[in-house]
Amino acid sequence: MAKDHQFPIGYGVDKETSDSLGGYWEPRRNFAQPSEFLITPSGKLVQVSYSDGPLARTEAGDVIKLVSFLESQKKK
Numbered sequence: 001m002a003k004d005h006q007f008p009i010g011y012g013v014d015k016e017t018s019d020s021l022g023g024y025w026e027p028r029r030n031f032a033q034p035s036e037f038l039i040t041p042s043g044k045l046v047q048v049s050y051s052d053g054p055l056a057r058t059e060a061g062d063v064i065k066l067v068s069f070l071e072s073q074k075k076k
Contacts, residue, residue: 024052
């Protein structure tokens with residue numbers, strides 16, 4: 001579990017947790033579609049993505065660009 005958060009991050013999300021996060025539970029195959037969150041060290045959500053299928057998932061390169069941008073804004 002992530003420090004200071006009350007839900008699993010990365011894997012092992014059950015239906016109850018998926019529902020509490022607003023995620024989409026795939027009933028036919030019995031698993032949660034991805035719910036992706038970019039969270040600052042202070043706990044602020046800066047990007048959220050919910051998927052209900054295999055399209056429109058956040059790419060790692062896009063996360064790196066967003067984090068780099070946010071870091072550059074802190075220096076101004």
